[in-house]
Amino acid sequence: MAVTPTAALVQTLNGIQFGFILFMIASGLTVILGILDVLNLAHGELFSIGAYTAIGVFGFIIGIVGPPGGGVAGTAVFLFAVLAAVLVTAAILLPVGTLFEAVFLRQIYDRDQVYQLVLTFALLLILLDVKKFIWGDSSIRTDAVYSAINTIPTSELVGLNYPTYNVFVILVGSAVVAGLFWFFERTKTGRIIRATAIDREMATAIGVSTDRVFTLVFALGAFLAGFAGAMAVPPTSATLEMGTNPLVLSFVVIVIGGLGSLRGAFVGALLVGVIRSWMITLYPPGEIAAPFAIMALILLVKPEGLFGTWGETA
């Protein structure tokens, strides 16, 4: 199949867009791993709860605002409403994360890591049943966002055929990346979190409450999972199984980037997204294998991942 330059550009954009969704998921996994040293197997379920929750929140908020109105102002109002819905969804996941950390995880920090794996796997199963209880067995979707955003002209202004919603994901994803780096590099809370990650005992000695930091970090991880779920659901549907694949790919991403490295998660996510996209185009059977092959290659050459562990820099 001959690929034209335009198709090549669109396939790359598809990969970048998927990479940003992956990064939003992997970033939550990364901060929890980097600071709490916990590999949270329930993270994919938090992502899917974000997707389910977002469908209701989108319906409520877009119902108030209505479809994108005419002109720049109307469009801006609609986009603001969508962003508000995403943030509200993510905020709903904050107390969920807080509860999990305070009630369950805090009890087992001092135990062997296998206890954390079993506990978070148990949480995964419980969340699966909770979803079934609340939203039922059937898949559900939101119709309010995807088509509406795609009516806003963007890529066609430069002669491309690319959905505006994907542009929206890339822009919001970029803002999330910038926001996270700004938070950890520039804010006092971010620095305290990094300090705790680098040397827990020293942080305690200078008066940092590690309990609070840990709760905050787990809640932040849940927030990011919910944010990712809300951003990912409009073009597709929320299903009971939707947490599994992103979780597995997120593990690949954080291994490629370096366990617990936010910078590594960003680079890893874009790498996996773009390579997967091109693999589907050029050799479809390699779609699933390609990310794992890259991971294996990087582990052979650089066992600590591209950027090593997190702390000194974000």
Place this chain on the structure above:
Amino acid sequence: MERTTTDHDTGGIGRRKLLSAVGGSAVAAALAGCSTLLSDGESAEQGGQSSGGISDEPIQAGLLTFTRGAPGVLGIQAQRGAELAVQRINEAGGIGGQREIELDVVNEGSNPLDSYNQFIEEGKEVTFGPISSGTHSQIAPEVEKNEVINVSTDGTVTTLYEETVPDPTYSFRFQNYDIMEVVTMAREAVERIGADNISTVAGVNPGYSFGEDEMRVFTQAIQKLTDAEIVYEGFPELGASDMSNHITSINNEEPDVTFSSLWGGDVTTFVRQANANNMFENTTVFGTTLYSAAGDVPGDALAGTDIYSGSRNYYWGKPALGNWQPGRELFDAATQQDGVTVPTAHYMSGYGAVTAWATAVEKAIDLLGTYPSQEQIAQMLEGHGFFTPAGYHNIAEDHQGASNSFAGKMVYDDDLGAARLEDVNTYAATETAPPPGVTGSDWLDSWSA
């Protein structure tokens, strides 16, 4: 444009012919939805079978189907169809006027063989389902071993009775199978846009044996009907959230025809994302099971699309609801059931599988005067012809069900609150299925180019 193919459906069928085909029993009449036909002196109780040697023990039946998740879009339709058929049988007095049916339903899920074996351990006298071809390939050999009749609702892989169970006794299939629906769509593509206008073809099909099988058959059929070149084949995994890469590839190639056997929730994802990428400006989509998402795909996603979908052996508008009372009765009853916006071919999979078995048992009772054995029912099902509101069906000696298939343009109907087919063409089974004893591949090979 409406095709003028010989139409073997039941539009305008006479009372005598119908009663003759169904064996004249109350159960058969109830299943064909034509209880009004018996009102002139032949009550349901006088339906026609002896009941002297038949116990009044309920018949324990099992249905294996998808009751949740993305495949539930299909599986719940089959469940509701089977439930309605059982309800009608019981309201008509039960099988042989004596035996009501109790139907257990289990999720096909990840261990379908265990669920099937559980049915056998529980002493089920008949099993229905499954939906998935993979499950069917696992179960069919077990059915033969257990010697308990199974009438599958779907499980439509072409090779089932060619390779997996080449000489079946107890395993039957009600639904039109893969080659029939694929050939229907290849003929539909030629019918709609002309063989001379089809020079390039792409495919987006589910990434497992069913999707690969359908693309292989479509390639073989369309290349016999046209000189088309296959320019792209994509196989997204089931439940994929992102199909944009396949859509971009199709936009790059701009094929005359894009063939798809995506089904259930995947149809909604594909259509929405394809529309957002303006794919329908570059190709016309022909799909075997796209209409399975009739109640799920939103109106805005279908606006401006160019999609022709098959509907296997059932489309509720054929025969027209107003022309033949059973169609109206079934449609109204179906739309009142939980989870059914409009009944699709998978609804008829469940309804028809139960009907095939029940009408065969009724015929056996008429002949024997007592309740038949599994082997006698199996013999009766071979060559069995019967009616449902989808029309006339026949299960041939190769155990494969066959009936008309339908295809039309998929549009959104605001009044219905679901997708419907417009300008529907009918294809007779003789146009779409190989003769019994001939493999699908050999049959397609035999077509003159």
